[in-house]
Amino acid sequence: MMTVLVLGGAGYIGSHAVDRLIQKGYDVAVVDNLVTGHRAAVNDKARFYEGDVRDQKFLNGVFDKEDIEGVMHFAAFSIVPESMEKPLKYFDNNTTGMVSLLEVMNKHNVKRIIFSSTAATYGEPKQIPIKETDPQIPTNPYGESKLMMEKIMRWADEAYGIKFIALRYFNVAGAKEDGSIGEDHHPETHLIPIILQVAAGERKELSIFGGDYPTKDGTNVRDYVQVVDLVDAHILALEYLKAGHDSDAFNLGSSTGFSNKEMLEAARKVTGKEIPAKMAPRRAGDPSTLIAASDKARKVLNWQPQFDNVEDIIRTAWNWKQKNPAGYDDQNEAK
Ligand code: NAD
Ligand code: UDP
Structure with a gap:
């Protein structure tokens, strides 16, 4: 083989x-x-x-x-x-x-x-x-x-x-649905794991980078x-x-965009936590909106993604987080 x-x-x-x-x-x-x-x-x-x-x-x-x-x-x-x-x-x-x-x-x-x-x-x-x-x-x-x-x-x-x-x-x-593997970066820079760190009480609040973009609610839109x-x-x-x-x-991608504020609301719903957040200045280099046309992968590769809802995606990340509050708890070089 x-x-x-x-x-x-x-x-x-x-x-x-x-x-x-x-x-x-x-x-x-x-x-x-x-x-x-x-x-x-x-x-x-x-x-x-x-x-x-x-x-x-x-x-x-x-x-x-x-x-x-x-x-x-x-x-x-x-x-x-x-x-x-x-x-x-x-x-x-x-x-x-x-x-x-x-x-x-x-x-x-x-x-x-x-x-x-x-x-x-x-x-x-x-x-x-x-x-x-x-x-x-x-x-x-x-x-x-x-x-x-x-x-x-x-x-x-x-x-x-x-x-x-x-x-x-x-x-x-997100993460594997049984929560046995997931995202554990040091430092963490991605939106969802940071929101969940706040939900878990490991961080005081979320800073939303930029509220003056030309989007539906002024915050960045991602796919x-x-x-x-x-x-x-x-x-x-x-x-x-x-x-x-x-x-x-x-x-x-999913061909659907969610704003940072919408992601925060979705995470509040999934976790049932308040998740304090404040507006903060723009982060250098962030494009306003990124949404993929991803019909080519669906058509040519016959890709059939199972998740079409950000709350379900966040739920898999939250499950990993709750089962592994300290991540992999190892001492890799970056820690
Ligand atoms: P990650 O840092 O968790 O994984 C990268 C892995 O590569 C790590 O295990 C690291 O130890 C290893 N590695 C790095 N340099 C190496 C080297 N020179 N030799 C051997 N091993 C090395 O990152 P990730 O989030 O899993 O991302 C994986 C890939 O996907 C990256 O190439 C990244 O650019 C790409 N990507 C990620 C995202 C995202 O949202 N996470 C988005 C777009 C593209
Ligand atoms: N973001 C934020 N606060 C954070 C981390 C990220 O407002 O603490 C925003 C970031 O500015 C971007 C979006 O969340 O608009 C997604 O950022 P991430 O780093 O997760 O992914 P990127 O789109 O940069 O690949």
């Missing part, structure tokens, strides 16, 4: 991908340097290799041992404000990491990669909803590093026939996709390449 190699499989999204792949009967190996990930998040049935994607000697060793049919590449840094202050950290880990990975894949004749791209590759959208063919003009180094990774894959396809699917995620949220639905699209994408289709890019 051939193996799916998941890079960044100890992270939030990667750990859900590993879990889902195993559930669906795939054989899975994981590479992660645990810089933001958690060893305890990785399903026991996956073989785990601790190391850095940029370390070609290490990576070649993994490819020597494993019989790999395809790669899912989640390993990256992804905090936008940090990327504004430390752009080179992002180009080094994300972009250089991709060069290293493709070199090793080419050497071992592995020809399929499913890649975590992002809405941040589009920058400030000219039209909503955002289509895959819209211009990609990132407004921060994180988005630029990911766009460069998409472009590098394109040329590696031309030269070596390494086929790729770039999946451009919008706002990923939320449940993490298990999101990883299912990766498995469909891998099967799509295995069926002989060509490289391509797909948005992954």
Whole structure:
């Protein structure tokens, strides 16, 4: 049986991908340097290799041992404000990491990669909803590093026939429904986990960044996709390449927008907690509205997301939070 190699499989999204792949009967190996990930998040049935994607000697060793049919590449840094202050950290880990990975894949004749791209590759959208063919003009180094990774894959396809699917995620949220794995970032920067920290009494209040945007209630509008639905699209994408289709890019979102105030109200309803909040200045680099056109993934990959309601998404995150108040409670480097 051939193996799916998941890079960044100890992270939030990667750990859900590993879990889902195993559930669906795939054989899975994981590479992660645990810089933001958690060893305890990785399903026991996956073989785990601790190391850095940029370390070609290490990576070649993994490819020597494993019989790999395809790669899912989640390993990256992804905090936008940090990327504004430390752009080179992002180009080094994300972009250089991709060069290293493709070199090793080419050497071992592995020809399929499913890649975590992002809405941040589009920058400030000219039209909503955002289509895959819209211009990609990132407004921060994180988005630029990911766009460069998409472009590098394109040329590696031309030269070596390494086929790729770039999946451009919008706002990923929630957790596996049984609450056994979930989101545990240090520092936490994402809206839903921060709201739930306030609900749990770990934070005094939510700061809503910006109330003067040209949206329905003045706060930013985002498109939320449940993490298990999101990883299912990766498995469909891998099967799509295995069926002989060509490289391509797909948005992954719900095609519906929710404002930050609406998200707060939804979380109040789900948790039954008051969740104190105050208005705060805009956060640098935030586009006003991001909503995906995601009919292409539905049509071409036959993606059928199960969650179509943000309250249900928040409920899965709240369940994880209540079952694991201290997250994975490990001491990873970032803690
Ligand atoms: P995460 O930080 O939880 O996971 C990333 C994982 O990669 C971690 O386990 C980390 O230890 C590992 N890693 C990082 N650099 C590495 C390296 N050089 N070598 C080996 N391992 C390395 O992040 P996440 O939220 O799960 O995001 C996963 C991917 O999805 C990222 O590439 C991110 O850019 C992309 N993405 C996330 C979102 C979101 O809403 N969370 C949205 C769009 C795109
Ligand atoms: N946000 C907020 N307060 C917070 C964290 C986030 O108001 O403490 C807002 C943020 O400005 C954005 C939305 O919530 O408008 C989603 O932010 P997140 O960082 O979760 O995802 P992004 O859209 O940046 O990928």
